[in-house]
Amino acid sequence: MTTIKTNNKDKRSLIGSGLQQRTEDALADEFLRKAVAFTTDKLKNGRLNAMADIGDWEIWRERGRAIRENTISHLDYYLTQFADNVVNNGGNVHFCSKADDAVQAFLGIAKQHNAKLVAKGKSMVSEEIHLNHHLEEHGMEAIETDLGEYILQLAKETPSHLIIPAIHKNKQQIADLFTEDAGYALPAETKALATYAKTKLRNYFLESDIGLTGCNFGVAESGSISLVSNEGNGRMVTTLPKVHVVIMGMERLVPTFDDLEVMLNLLPRSATGQKLTTYISLITGPRKLKDLDGPEELHVIILDNGRSAQLGDPIFQEVLNCIRCAACLNVCPVYRHVGGHAYGSVYSGPIGAVLTPLIQQDMKEAGQLAYASSLCGACHEACPVKIPLHDMLVHLRHRKVRAKLTSLPERFAFRMYEFTFGRVTLYKVATKSAYYLLKPLSRKGLIHRAPFPLSGWTDSRTLPMKPKQSFRDRWSELQNELKGGMKDEQ
């Protein structure tokens, strides 16, 4: 991997200090960059193979997009249908408009059952509301049972990828963490490490008062919760503890089982390159009289937290179509180099860069994420429901400009750009002047060092010196030559 010099304290930056610092930290971490590039490559190639064997991927993709569009366009209807069915099945529904409401809803359930220990399946929404932190504050212990999440809990870190939370860690780092936890040496071998975690977690499943999971898709027509997983911890968490709490974003629905079938074809293929995950669980209500296992109580916490603000927005409503497969992260060249933590948000990669400022309704700080993209469009190409993330990033930048949240020099520069590039006479004057401004900087046709902000370029690249004659300066000569040539040929 190419070494990047960072640690340049005097370096001036055009972006907010938070994002700049996190980017520098990530780029200086060779382990992280190798680990992220290795795993995203694997996932990316897996996706391409899994796409190939299902027929015309574009038809599937369009079907997936249409299902999501229908769901989100009629979200009020499907949410009511879903909630009614959950209740009819014997479950409880808690609609929560803010993160704190969801935390309170969970704490209420926990208090009712005098809960001390919570076994968690993977849930990004629980990360979004910082649930573990709140549980700790209220004297409860939350145990992450997803292997990746468990690793991060030991490391006291947050996920850096939607589906591979510990993507930034390599095997040795995980072995070190487990060794510290175990109190004896564990080898850096997948099998040994997984066995250690499995043994340790098994007891938690049995002892937990509450099992908490996310939800991949709620099925409106039946009030069912579907969960896709590969480790089997989801099954344990949803069957062993007496209470099962589901926490989900309000957009995470499909109308029917037919729709679910399409989404369950798109999701694992896009996420891990699997045709099917090891487990697909469908949970419809709590344990019935004749059921052999299952929780006695089922609660579904449905969270808004900035999502409904996107409904009806001609540009951004589509962001709610996301199915959290992380295909956009795996193909993103920015994510590849900086990993998830640089985004400073629970949701990282292109979807995180769009979603975070929107749901936090914060264009100032979180809005800086809109610039964490070269607008290459790989995210849109990979998205199984065709969300135009690259366009959305540009529109977020526009929001920032409209809210006057960009710097004065930048605003002035683009005003000048409009003024000069909007009319050819001024364009010619401006570009000629640029030649004389750049000339003192050039050596043998190249500029090796330029002042800020161009130094951002020249620190790592040379810039060609502008030739004295532009194309338009040469045009009449070229035109005459070609005309003459034509006559000769005739």
Add this chain to the structure above:
Amino acid sequence: MKVSLFITCLADQMYPEVGESVVRLLHQHGCEVDFPAAQTCCGQPAFNSGYQDEAREVARNWIRAFEQSDYIVSPSGSCTGMVHHYYPYLFENEPEWKEKAERLVKRTYEFSQFVVQVLGIEDLKASFPAEATYHPSCHAMRLLGVKEEPVRLLQHVEGLEMIDLPHKEDCCGFGGTFAVKMSDMSEAMVCEKARHVTDTGAEILIGTDMGCLMNIDGRLNKEGRPIRVMHLAEVLLEGANKKR
């Protein structure tokens, strides 16, 4: 066939030889090329930075410049992509201008796209004995869907041995103002791209967009790599001249 050259501000100011190559090639294949002198820039730098009002006025200038053109051909998939993908949106609230924009979208082509799709030529009778690699530019690929055209044109060049570029579809890190504004991210990306190019052992790197090529070339120069960086049109013209 009458064709207007949409030079792009970058090629106009920095790479006039690329514009010249496009003009000569089109001329050789029977096109009557003109250069609408009122053109400046497509507005993309402002648009991609979020300055849509500023971009709109520059776009208006572009539309005025090309209003009378039958075909518009540009040596950049990115600038062509700007016209195709964002012009109708920019003028959404101005029906008259939107209609003009949509009419021009249908006539605007990236160079290789025009040669293969409109002229219907894949073999430009060129010879270029060298080992080369090709970097497909993101916007040509993903905004315009131009993937095969440059490859087909290169396949017909006699003596040109193409070496596959690993991770070819990964962005080079240019991204216009991104390269300056997010220079650390951009640097990481261009370093990796330059390494992949170097790993092929090719003598020449070929592309269809001078933004990307200026970026990769700048990195290769910094590393002191003697790899020649060329626009597709330059390869084809030089190759055609060799064969004569």
